[in-house]
Amino acid sequence: MEKGMISVDKWSEESQVYFLTHLHSDHTKGLSSKWSKGPLLCSSITAKLFPTKFPDFDLSFLQVLDIGSSYSLSLVSPTTGLEISFQVTTIDADHCPGAVMYLFRGEFGCILYTGDFRWEATSEKALLGKSMLIKALGGDKIDFLYLDNTYCNPSYSFPPREVTARQVVNIIASHPQHDVIIAINTLGKEDLLIHISRALSIKIWVWPERLQTMHLLGFHDIFTTKTSLTRVRAVPFYSFSINTLEELNTMRPTIGIMPSGLPWLVRPVDERDYSLGLSLPIFQHTTKCQETEESSSLRKFHQYIYTVPYSDHSCFDEIKEFIKLVCPLSIKGIVSSSSCSIDPLYYLSHLCGPNQVIEQTTKKFRTRKVDESLEEKHVKVVKSIAVEFKKEKNMNVGCLSVRRSRVSVLRRFRRGAKIVERSGVD
Ligand SMILES: [Zn+2]
Numbered sequence: 001m002e003k004g005m006i007s008v009d010k011w012s013e014e015s016q017v018y019f020l021t022h023l024h025s026d027h028t029k030g031l032s033s034k035w036s037k038g039p040l041l042c043s044s045i046t047a048k049l050f051p052t053k054f055p056d057f058d059l060s061f062l063q064v065l066d067i068g069s070s071y072s073l074s075l076v077s078p079t080t081g082l083e084i085s086f087q088v089t090t091i092d093a094d095h096c097p098g099a100v101m102y103l104f105r106g107e108f109g110c111i112l113y114t115g116d117f118r119w120e121a122t123s124e125k126a127l128l129g130k131s132m133l134i135k136a137l138g139g140d141k142i143d144f145l146y147l148d149n150t151y152c153n154p155s156y157s158f159p160p161r162e163v164t165a166r167q168v169v170n171i172i173a174s175h176p177q178h179d180v181i182i183a184i185n186t187l188g189k190e191d192l193l194i195h196i197s198r199a200l201s202i203k204i205w206v207w208p209e210r211l212q213t214m215h216l217l218g219f220h221d222i223f224t225t226k227t228s229l230t231r232v233r234a235v236p237f238y239s240f241s242i243n244t245l246e247e248l249n250t251m252r253p254t255i256g257i258m259p260s261g262l263p264w265l266v267r268p269v270d271e272r273d274y275s276l277g278l279s280l281p282i283f284q285h286t287t288k289c290q291e292t293e294e295s296s297s298l299r300k301f302h303q304y305i306y307t308v309p310y311s312d313h314s315c316f317d318e319i320k321e322f323i324k325l326v327c328p329l330s331i332k333g334i335v336s337s338s339s340c341s342i343d344p345l346y347y348l349s350h351l352c353g354p355n356q357v358i359e360q361t362t363k364k365f366r367t368r369k370v371d372e373s374l375e376e377k378h379v380k381v382v383k384s385i386a387v388e389f390k391k392e393k394n395m396n397v398g399c400l401s402v403r404r405s406r407v408s409v410l411r412r413f414r415r416g417a418k419i420v421e422r423s424g425v426d
Pocket of ligand 1: 022095096116
């Protein structure tokens, strides 16, 4: 897609429409309460949580996209001035509350931006996301995949979250006289905390801003800000350190639990302070995705600290399964800042590339039928030209067909093969 039309999780570029996958800080860098560049599209949960992160944001810029629904957009080509139409479908990313992937389809081809995602074989949400994606693709493959490559390395292999959640419960239950602190982010890992709460019939302490988020997410009875009500506290990552644990243990016996797929090592910040920091993969979790809870994946790397490989990102095997499903022609990793991030093509190039072209073009006829059934059920039409963005409810499929016929006219040659134009309903 040509520049100047859409941006996903990028806020410094000049575009006509901006998409946000989820509210983690590494995806909102550059976004502020003073935003006025143009419409910002996101899921309903992200929109609901938005004011907690950006209190004075002008909410008239937010446009909510329902997960599992497809929308049609019309923008203006910055180079030709012609109207360009395309479809976007939101797919559950099973990462943190509100996180979605975006599937874009138009004359430019088929582009999938995963944002951060977890692709567990057994998770109900991941299965839902999978069926949404398969339905939206309708047998087509992805031309360009922007991939969450956080763990795109065979070294990163960890079990499903439900297994790790049970391990965390076992750790807490085996320390009945201890206080427990668990490191979490400002969003995410809610399911882990809820699992602990239910399994041990205990409330979980969170800090006041986090309690507000929990209430917005609909969790009213599980979390508290009163330390006297519980011995389990979820604390922000930045306050979780060996120093903190050592200080707490001078008052009460306390253990710390660090849920993360990343390898963590002791990293001296200065002579007096030792924090937990992301390291090169010297210390690695050794579990396999299929591993049972009997074969422990736990590590106690400090007297008071356990690390558990509970992650909201896909492990390598899950990424591989995902790539096999969407068969992209090309992949680009969206994570480049981490010292552990790696170009997805390094390990996965054999699963994508020009070998997919022939199969893809021959499937176009078959897949259009699937597309049409998807549209009848799910399509809502969004009209957006330049900074003007309007969602038109209840527009019928006929209007959409007229719009799409213009797309067909604009279609010419792609990778040397002419795309067969639609006939009939247009
Ligand atoms: Zn994230």
